[in-house]
Amino acid sequence: MPRDLAALAVAAATLLGPAHASSDEGMWTFDAFPADKVQHAYGFAPTPAWLDHVRLSSARLALGCSGSFVSEQGLVMTNHHCAHPCVEQLSTAGKDLVKTGFLARTAADEPRCPDLEVDQLVSISDVTARVRGATKGLEGQAYQRALRGESARIEKDCQKSDALRCDVVALYQGGLYHLYAYRRFQDVRLVFAPELAIAFFGGDPDNFMFPRYDLDVAFLRVYEGGKPARMKDWFRWSAAGAEAGDLTFVTGHPGGTDRSLTAAQLRYQRDVALPDRLLKLAETRGLVTGFQLLGEEQKRISIEYLFYVENSYKALRGRLEALQDPVFFQSKVAAEDALRAEIAKDPERVARALPAFAAIEAAQKRLQEVHKELGALEHGGAGDLFSIARTLLRAAEERPKPNELRLREYRDSNLTALAQNVLSEAPIHPEFERLLLDHALTKLREELGPDHPAVRRVLGKSSPADVAARAVDGSRLRDVAVRRRLWEGGTAAVDASNDPMIAFARTIDPDARAIRRTYEDEIDSVVKKAQETIAEARFAVQGRTTYPDATFTLRLSYGRVKGWKEGTREVPPFTTFAGAFERDTGKDPFALPPSWHAAKDRLDLGTRFNFVTTNDIIGGNSGSPVVNASAEIVGLVFDGNIHSLGGEYGFDEAVNRAVAVHLSSLVEALEKIYGATRLVEELRPAPAKPAKQAKGAKAAKAAKGPRR
């Protein structure tokens, strides 16, 4: 699942907690992990110390992925597709690291990634009472403002320096509010990345599929004060990797799930939101594919974007198909009916909670009325330059306001991340920027019609192509120094700027802000408040027996190595190197790279390459380590199978699988194909040091079959 940002963007505002967790289902928070359930099923119960160690060894990539700390010297393992932005940004027309791969032979050869940030979750605390106190009795805009204001104050109180990131997170759709504090690493460097051809072997056709043959790995290193950061907690590597039936844990940051949406929200997703978003992605995909016909350079500068589009498309298509299944959809309706029936037993709760369902339904109708304007004006996806210009413009307007009155992304606790984004050294390609902006403007005109006032304001008597060319070609925002002056110069500097992209952003912004305000005041705040009400009723009825919907916060899932039955066909849990050579056609995306052909004779072709587990994961878990009961790495999650896409709305243990790179293939490839001696030495497990929980681990190993 290349680029998990898509998952984040889509899962959006309406997250919370599913009805019933059974079997291996669940993306559990570390403060409420069901150790007894795991004990019951697998004979191993993680201790608080084990959980702390696993939590502190887990990494979050701020752009939307997961990872793990794998050495004392700040080495981080993640997916190639999570590090791809860095690999692409470090490439040039003459030196395409995406194609050739990269290995830093010495520490001095580790180049800095322009955009990556790595975070480590250092504490979780409950701030529900403080938030409830601030929002008590409020509705609509007032509720939203109070919620934001208190969240911003809590985050500000927590965030003592740039090295810390503090987020107030709504769990269980507002049933609980927790404060997550992260140690933040903003100096991240590239250590190793294989060739794209093997990192993403099978490309889009094999994406979300299994059997699979991908070395989707990259190693990064976090630095502090110009030196590798020293880590107290990090994962050791298992000696052998995973066997069929083994108990497996996946720690990581699932981006978002929608398992607690009401039936009205699911209908809106199925009938409006998903089709609309997919249509945009489909057209963009065609457009960029066509753009790549122009030549190798056009292909190079747009390939990362195309990955993002194709991956999002396939993921959302899978979600749509899950909702198109009448049996599944009906099961969601039935679950809601059951909850309502439970609530209905208590007259007082009825008076509060049942109107909340109706409020959400009414908000979906309103959303259907405004979604085109919202999509075209506020969520356009009009290229990097436009995005930078708008951030500079809005930052100048928002930062002078009190923290709680700002647009949410301009709150104090997020400014460091914003600055990193705006001041990124990542290259910007005008030709591609023009394509994207032209396209966004063409779609704006199409969606709203040529006579919509906002369209007239933006286009005047010009064509989308002309407006795009003027804004892109004359802009000096490609120069990071120019951006820095505008970022640091604030309102005065931005007001004085006559940069054409800033001017363009200025033209469209009043309309974009107006429709966003409509959305926030009339839809988002209504839904949030109603969800909170339902969540409280659900807690009252069910207690905190389950896990919250994913929110790009750290979660732990448990499961085991296991294939599945596809119709009447058994899918085995492992693939091997030999399978990759069989699948090789010599043609992209099924072409093994030259390095693999060169090393073929040296390789053990029986080496396990990829495998599947029953762990409950979703987009955002990319780069998550698979660890055993000894908290040793046995694999690296990089995808889910096609059935995992329906995991957005529910988990079906019969067919839903996480797809991971097997530890054995990592070792074999690093040593025999890439000659990554320095890296292997750093990773190789220290000899004979007893694992922290050796006893429990042995017990778990013995119990291969589940005990349920």
Place this chain on the structure above:
Amino acid sequence: MPRDLAALAVAAATLLGPAHASSDEGMWTFDAFPADKVQHAYGFAPTPAWLDHVRLSSARLALGCSGSFVSEQGLVMTNHHCAHPCVEQLSTAGKDLVKTGFLARTAADEPRCPDLEVDQLVSISDVTARVRGATKGLEGQAYQRALRGESARIEKDCQKSDALRCDVVALYQGGLYHLYAYRRFQDVRLVFAPELAIAFFGGDPDNFMFPRYDLDVAFLRVYEGGKPARMKDWFRWSAAGAEAGDLTFVTGHPGGTDRSLTAAQLRYQRDVALPDRLLKLAETRGLVTGFQLLGEEQKRISIEYLFYVENSYKALRGRLEALQDPVFFQSKVAAEDALRAEIAKDPERVARALPAFAAIEAAQKRLQEVHKELGALEHGGAGDLFSIARTLLRAAEERPKPNELRLREYRDSNLTALAQNVLSEAPIHPEFERLLLDHALTKLREELGPDHPAVRRVLGKSSPADVAARAVDGSRLRDVAVRRRLWEGGTAAVDASNDPMIAFARTIDPDARAIRRTYEDEIDSVVKKAQETIAEARFAVQGRTTYPDATFTLRLSYGRVKGWKEGTREVPPFTTFAGAFERDTGKDPFALPPSWHAAKDRLDLGTRFNFVTTNDIIGGNSGSPVVNASAEIVGLVFDGNIHSLGGEYGFDEAVNRAVAVHLSSLVEALEKIYGATRLVEELRPAPAKPAKQAKGAKAAKAAKGPRR
């Protein structure tokens, strides 16, 4: 609505008759036109002679449009977008008639259109009893075969020569079967076409919108024996054109509506069929837009295809939005419930008709299971060369079979049309063919997965691009003589061919035929039979009080010139030339052509340009004349407004409008901009000849307001 084929393709198999016709609603057949309703509403009742004259003056373009005969010498008026394939095919890299327009100064200058066929409906007869006799008591495949066999025999009995075309048409979803016989003109020549810039001013952004400023007209001429055909019936031009409130008739060939689908079918359309088809169109649209970045020549050879894609996209999007409207959707469900309740009053009918609803619902579930294979293997849209190769291959296999056992498009009565298609002189562009075939194969792999047996058979160890290049580059099918040898040589010639595109078609065809057979046996025949059963029950309950769903057969609708209310805003019914000059930006698609700027001073800028009426039309009506009660032309339908797109499923007189070119603008432009003297003289109404129904017409003119 450029290219109405899209509408035909989509409306597909499941057509029939709507529940209740009220107001100006209705696409009436000529054998059952409700003259009394029109009399009641507008004070004018068409006589049988009037109806015969209008029918015989109406033209059908076999590719999927309407038109009218407008002189004794076989002159035909239609839309530019209906003649566009001809204009494009007559163009070359050096001479782009799409851009420059075309005017034949003399008869000798009228070039032949490679692909156009024009038909005139000469008779309608009821063959229901004969069809029912053949299918009585049969189900499933046997029913389908008997239905096809009897239809083919009826058509064969009727069709005495190539100059006649005979179609058995299912009306009211099989409630009636009629035989439509057409006089067929296969020698069609181009007389006049304006520049695309004014024919499609506003382009895709203005498509399906109003106010509008398009001169979407073309004149063709039908020839017989190398000379202009002599017509007995043809429309004269009104002296003045249409006024607000005037009674208007539209005669033409609406391609298809789905107003009688069951709730289960509508759900399938909303949740699966429309989103899927739109996603394909969206991606293709992006791809061709990107392809056009390669240069002017690539743009020229793909622009017609892009029109088709964009038009289909916008039309289907409008349909999807109609079904996404919960109020509208619920009204369809309620109408079905009411019909079921009526049926339920008669126990015998219940036993027959209610299971038919269940059968349709079950068939939709089956369709959902197979629709991806059906779409990817049988309805791929893989370019012209592939389409030709498959037709040749299948024709060789099908033609030796008894007529009724063939795939439906290979029945005797359709062979002339097929031959015209396969032997068309229309140019084929290998670069674009490769793009489309590569794309179709990429989607095939994506939709079915790389490990699907059919995908493995088709691709082997090659990439889609390689397979496409091999099939296109080595093919000699661009040569019409080669095609003719294969068409005429039959099985022996095709079997002996080693043309790589024929070979490719041979590879994919067994899988395509298999899934098509599944569709026909398990879905289509079940649905057809069930629809027929429901239609009979509906007739029994309601009588033949309404019109059948559109089926690309000749229909007459009545209405009047009238604007509508868009929210709180009144949209006036007319635009003027002045408005076009105001809207001109000089940039495509809002750039008036040089000829218009040059003529501006000579033009009466107050000339009415486009107008709207309440006539009930849909895709396929493009090119329909708007006539007054005197059967004189007052306008030329070329579009519907955005609300007309929901007309697929129901008619809302409050907002649904036909959009037409006003007669005044045709006269003004032909005379003052194009200097089309020969044409204007041929068209100019003969002086002072009394119109056939002058009395009735006067009465209608007086009654501007409806009497309801």
